[in-house]
Amino acid sequence: MCSICGCGSGETRIGRLRGAVIKHLRKSGPTRAWHRVNSPGLEATFRPAREVAAGSDPDAEAPVSPDVEVRAVPERSSRPRPEAKPVGLRAGGSRSGDGGATPADQSHVSVSPGHLHFGAGPAHAHAAGLSQSEMLRIERDILGKNDSLAAANRTLFQRRGVFTLNLVSSPGSGKTTLLVRTLQALAGRLPLAVIEGDQQTEFDAERIRETGVPALQINTGKGCHLDAGMVASAIPRMELAEDSLLLIENVGNLVCPAAFDLGEVHKVVILSVTEGEDKPLKYPDMFAAADLMLLNKTDLLPYLSFDTGKAIDYARRVNPRIAVLPVSATRGDGLDDWLDWIMQARAAFLTSADRR
Amino acid sequence: MHEMSLAESVREIVLETAQAQDVAAVRGVVLEIGELAAVETAALLFCLEAVLRGTMAEGATVVIESVPGRGRCLDCDRTVAITRLYDPCPCCGSYRVQASGGAEMRVKSLDVAAFGASG
Ligand SMILES: Nc1nc2c(ncn2[C@@H]2O[C@H](COP(=O)(O)OP(=O)(O)O)[C@@H](O)[C@H]2O)c(=O)[nH]1
Ligand SMILES: [Mg+2]
Ligand SMILES: [Zn+2]
Ligand SMILES: [Zn+2]
Ligand SMILES: [Zn+2]
Numbered sequence: 489m490c491s492i493c494g495c496g497s498g499e500t501r502i503g504r505l506r507g508a509v510i511k512h513l514r515k516s517g518p519t520r521a522w523h524r525v526n527s528p529g530l531e532a533t534f535r536p537a538r539e540v541a542a543g544s545d546p547d548a549e550a551p552v553s554p555d556v557e558v559r560a561v562p563e564r565s566s567r568p569r570p571e572a573k574p575v576g577l578r579a580g581g582s583r584s585g586d587g588g589a590t591p592a593d594q595s596h597v598s599v600s601p602g603h604l605h606f607g608a609g610p611a612h613a614h615a616a617g618l619s620q621s622e623m624l625r626i627e628r629d630i631l632g633k634n635d636s637l638a639a640a641n642r643t644l645f646q647r648r649g650v651f652t653l654n655l656v657s658s659p660g661s662g663k664t665t666l667l668v669r670t671l672q673a674l675a676g677r678l679p680l681a682v683i684e685g686d687q688q689t690e691f692d693a694e695r696i697r698e699t700g701v702p703a704l705q706i707n708t709g710k711g712c713h714l715d716a717g718m719v720a721s722a723i724p725r726m727e728l729a730e731d732s733l734l735l736i737e738n739v740g741n742l743v744c745p746a747a748f749d750l751g752e753v754h755k756v757v758i759l760s761v762t763e764g765e766d767k768p769l770k771y772p773d774m775f776a777a778a779d780l781m782l783l784n785k786t787d788l789l790p791y792l793s794f795d796t797g798k799a800i801d802y803a804r805r806v807n808p809r810i811a812v813l814p815v816s817a818t819r820g821d822g823l824d825d826w827l828d829w830i831m832q833a834r835a836a837f838l839t840s841a842d843r844r
Numbered sequence: 845m846h847e848m849s850l851a852e853s854v855r856e857i858v859l860e861t862a863q864a865q866d867v868a869a870v871r872g873v874v875l876e877i878g879e880l881a882a883v884e885t886a887a888l889l890f891c892l893e894a895v896l897r898g899t900m901a902e903g904a905t906v907v908i909e910s911v912p913g914r915g916r917c918l919d920c921d922r923t924v925a926i927t928r929l930y931d932p933c934p935c936c937g938s939y940r941v942q943a944s945g946g947a948e949m950r951v952k953s954l955d956v957a958a959f960g961a962s963g
Contacts, residue, residue: 744846808942
């Protein structure tokens, strides 16, 4: 039951915005109706433009209510979007209008000019014709802008045959060490380049500089991730060679870099054995987004109780297809397997890349 | 996760749309957030309040619709409901479930007031 007005909707109250709005999060099932109450002058009735209930036929729904116009706005995202179709509310709710707050409402919204709610309960009827409001269906991905910039980066990388890896991990898992080691091992075999987004110390920068590989540092300031726009502005300043390997060291953070596509071919997540084998369950999004997990610092295994099998099992629960390679970036164990993985993945990329 | 950057993206989408559609004010924003999108809803609301302040969407009602998580079981080949990326298949118990839905993060619709309306 709705915890705010007791209207029978299967909702859970989860938060309050600006002391003015209490919103509900539907745990499951479709949104059938939502409304504001206690907000004079804001008598808009909103409704979803499409029923999403499994097993319900959207076409069987009631006609469009006269007080709201639904307009579809062309979206920029390339993803398919559901047809914008207004679905009317079924009138006949247990309440007569929005003005009469129930005791339950008052207990929640006494300091609020508006209370919004939605749910699967009987729709609250609204007097037609009061609203000057209009609902615009826009269906735009929140990260759509990043995604389209990433797609542009990807196209450019494909044209030039630049094989790009996005290295992600917690701080201190060994991204920079592995990066430097990889550059040293591959120097002379193919053109290399680095985008360094995790500037920790001048020492880090110096280690990369010493390899002689062209590297560009992106200062993310207080930012907790690189985004595709940052990479896009780095590219023209780098003179990336044709068919090069571009390694991007992301900000040391297992959370948001998972959501920001940079245009890379693969995300490679580094988990060091000093971190605990349950990391994949604590940060599942990153392990789901990565194609390869490097289990680093294996030279320390004799001194730890780290259960390698468990770590791999947890990573595969999150991402059944993730590849796993144990390495030691400092001692060099497993480095050849990692280099082989790079060369094979790069060959596959170059074969499939659209070079037009 | 990164709720502040999400909030800023939402603001950008909202204000861009409002300008393109020439509306007077934005009164409501409906977001669609997948159960597997790892978004802290309370944090997102908090950030939205901050980033919408001083814009034509200040004080807008924000609704977050949750989209259920779904996955494809690689062992029994069924599409099943999951609430976390590492949930086992409810049918056969296998952990080899590949997420297939519920990662949405979308601005679904806006409730706007048009110019010239007497409201
Ligand atoms: N024992 C051991 N230490 C490592 C290994 N890889 C990195 N480290 C150390 O871990 C610390 C953090 O490494 P760094 O590469 O800066 O991690 P980043 O923050 O992910 O870039 C440094 O002191 C490294 O020397 C490894 O394979 N074994
Ligand atoms: Mg580093
Ligand atoms: Zn209610
Ligand atoms: Zn971030
Ligand atoms: Zn199964």
